[in-house]
Amino acid sequence: MRPSLFAEKLQLVLKSLSISRAGLAGSLNVDKSLVGRWASGAVIPSEHNLSLLTRFIAERIEGFTMLDWERDLPAFTARLGLAAGPVDGAMRDWIPDALIEEATRGARRRASAYEGIWRSTRYSSDLPGRFLYDITLIRCNSEGIIEFVSGIEGVRYRGRAMLLQHQLFSIAADEEAVTMMFGIFNGVARHKAEVLDGLSVATLRDAGCSPACSAIVMHRISDLTGDAEGDNQLFESAVAAQNPLAPKDEVPEDIRRHLAQTTTPDTPGLMRMFFQTSMARGPQLDPATGS
Template sequence: MAADLAVDKSLVGRWVSGKVVPSAHNLARLTELIARRRPGFTMLDWDRDLEGLAAALGVETTFNGGQATLIDWIPPAILSEALQGTAARGGVYEGIWRSTRPSSDLPGRFLHDHLLIQRSASGLLSFRTGVEGVSYEGGALLLQHQLFSIAADRAHGTLLFSIFNGVARQKAEVLDGVTLACLRDAGGSPAASTCLLERVADLSGDPEADIQAYEAMIAAQGSPLAPEGSVPEAVRAHLIREADPMRMGLGGLLRMYFGQSMARGSSLNGAA
């Protein structure tokens, strides 16, 4: 948008954040730019309420009563970069993936989960994954050649974070990175894990059909525990870092058990 309007992208960022209102001249040029993509859009449409403006722009949105959303916390320049990156290269990540990650309970064993990545109406990447009976849904920011993602399991009130290395130009077939979530123990202990993603299916072009295909894979999987010997040695070595003398037996895992946590509040007598 900044390029089309011949303005600095930081100015567009300030428009998006609400810190600056476009001048009459820029608003007229912005209206003309939108009208090329949404025929019939005029200056009068800016006087609509939010629902009416969303309808005029042809987008779906959910109004949350003024509560902050994750996007509200992201600096406009970073959000702009993520939107541009997704528009240019988001398609190379769309698909259904299978993850391989070390088991937190059985040293030397590995788990498989499935992951669906799609482009959403927001212009960013959305994803969903099933992890040991827990269903996460969220989104990802494509920044440079990395995917930064966050997802929530609404049923249990937990979050999943991940950072994956991406690709430069080619269609992505394998990704690797680190995930952070809570174990399913009594305290919900935080655990970080290395993880590798392998593409198992491309998208059909029908979002609902793709979701059904993803859910069918989860239903057919059964146990997430990978059969012994089924994970290739190169993948095993990559995930557990066998060549790393400092790994101290963690095997690609970093755990902070709730029962051993040093987290505390103030003492009863008020002393530090």
């Protein structure tokens, strides 16, 4: 069994039994750093320790055996009596396990770089030459999954994102309008992200719900406080305060040029956000102070 797959199963065990890593270590009489290495996917337990762990689970989940570790993740989740979530259930029917595992590792390492409240700028589909603003809250949930909600006036798209290499692949839904949105955004390699850019595909609010692809630049406007309810209120306040239609000449020229370059006369109908010209970045250093 791959260490990363065992780590996911161990996280499910901890959740199912409502026990911490330290509590499990104490019950198994092993060092808590060892349990931490199991949970991070650094190593898998020795045969002796796996036997101890299995016996510990069997005392709490009737009939649990060593063979249960060989189950695939959805079956293992069900064996523990947990409901399969989107990542553990339906998503595995159409996204390869290797990509889900890589996205999970990426989120554990780098999700905090993207957490915050953002304002996005994109072209208006109805008013040529004008721009629209959206507000988005991005955070990592307790299971290490990147979640987000995007709002403009009364519309709310809620979804999840997969961090693969330096790109965020996102999918979201507006339940009231019964429609979906897909996006691919350039990320940052090391630093905390301050600017992101990418492409988003959704349907217009016209009579035919026409599909449209928008080039978007996102700027961080606030960090998260750590209080989920408080952060939700900050997000809703930002949506309420934001005029969705950007005032004329407010959008900086460099943003206008960057969004304009996604379409070119020689490739009609094709939108591109080239990585080599991406605006995605972390904090900018002050040349005078170096900070």
